Amino acid sequence: MVLDRPSASLREADLPEPEPGPGQLLVQVDACAVCRTDLHVADGELPNPKLPLVLGHQVVGTVVGEDRRVGIPWLGWTDGECRFCRSGRENLCDRARFTGYDSDGGYAEYTVVDERFCFPLPEGYSGLEAAPLLCAGLIGYRSLRLSGEGERLGLYGFGASAHIVAQVARHEGRRVFAFTRPGDEKGQAFARDLGAVWAGSSDEKPPEELDAAIIFAPVGALVPLALGALAKGGSVVCAGIHMTDIPAFPYELVWGERVLRSVANLTRRDGEEFLALAPQVPVRTVVEAFPLEQANEALDRVRRGQIRGSAVLEVARR
Ligand SMILES: [Zn+2]
Numbered sequence: 503m504v505l506d507r508p509s510a511s512l513r514e515a516d517l518p519e520p521e522p523g524p525g526q527l528l529v530q531v532d533a534c535a536v537c538r539t540d541l542h543v544a545d546g547e548l549p550n551p552k553l554p555l556v557l558g559h560q561v562v563g564t565v566v567g568e569d570r571r572v573g574i575p576w577l578g579w580t581d582g583e584c585r586f587c588r589s590g591r592e593n594l595c596d597r598a599r600f601t602g603y604d605s606d607g608g609y610a611e612y613t614v615v616d617e618r619f620c621f622p623l624p625e626g627y628s629g630l631e632a633a634p635l636l637c638a639g640l641i642g643y644r645s646l647r648l649s650g651e652g653e654r655l656g657l658y659g660f661g662a663s664a665h666i667v668a669q670v671a672r673h674e675g676r677r678v679f680a681f682t683r684p685g686d687e688k689g690q691a692f693a694r695d696l697g698a699v700w701a702g703s704s705d706e707k708p709p710e711e712l713d714a715a716i717i718f719a720p721v722g723a724l725v726p727l728a729l730g731a732l733a734k735g736g737s738v739v740c741a742g743i744h745m746t747d748i749p750a751f752p753y754e755l756v757w758g759e760r761v762l763r764s765v766a767n768l769t770r771r772d773g774e775e776f777l778a779l780a781p782q783v784p785v786r787t788v789v790e791a792f793p794l795e796q797a798n799e800a801l802d803r804v805r806r807g808q809i810r811g812s813a814v815l816e817v818a819r820r
Pocket residue numbers: 580581582583584585586587588592594595596597598
């Protein structure tokens with residue numbers, strides 16, 4: 503499924519089988535989860551994607567010619583030598599290349615990956631179940647780590663990432679407060695099913711102050727709302743790659759050593775840690791499967807917030 507230009511629908515196409523370069527593996531794709539970032543790329547909200555482009559950076563597949571299952575994440579390549587790479591922050595690499603953005607990704611039957619940047623996957627997860635771990639899970643995990651150790655955790659936007667983070671947070675003894683679009687009672691019920699102690703609308707105040715909040719929805723107006731829900735010393739983490747503008751807000755919302763930060767990309771270490779932790783929790787992903795050919799419909803359902811858990815494209819073997 504090919505993106506020819508921003509804001510166009512994806513087009514079903516027959517492409518030549520990609521050729522792995524030095525150090526790369528050819529992977530036959532089993533499943534690829536849909537991420538909100540895919541929408542930002544498709545909608546032209548992120549600059550300079552490769553075009554035409556195959557989207558998709560939560561890929562589960564099998565290495566061609568081997569009996570080996572791998573997971574392919576967003577971070578596709580780094581230079582290994584810039585000041586960020588040399589200080590354990592390869593997620594910030596100046597020359598990083600991203601899967602399904604700078605190179606073709608997993609909305610396809612085959613893709614290639616630099617062997618150093620794919621992950622072995624835990625046992626006990628089907629391809630459909632494992633795919634959302636690779637970005638929704640990974641970025642959620644990094645966001646949770648950077649939100650601190652606080653016990654009372656707010657999650658703004660209860661989609662693919664939050665439904666995984668809620669399970670990890672609960673496993674760590676935290677209490678989760680889930681915020682959805684106003685009126686999204688189904689989303690709130692889903693959050694309670696996954697152990698949230700409270701679920702309500704994003705414009706509501708939680709019943710007690712929060713130690714941290716993670717914002718998954720790409721809505722800048724949530725930033726002052728989340729800051730307003732924090733206790734002193736708490737953190738708001740913005741987990742998305744793109745957000746609408748943040749409205750002006752009074753200084754008192756960050757006074758008291760409250761912190762506002764973003765989370766960008768992932769390191770391979772995040773991946774190793776999270777994929778080891780997931781089966782211990784155990785994280786159970788909730789997925790809605792679509793055939794690859796229905797990628798446009800899947801993206802549209804994500805856009806409208808109509809997916810319970812994560813949308814995943816299932817790639818049939820021919
Ligand atoms: Zn670098």
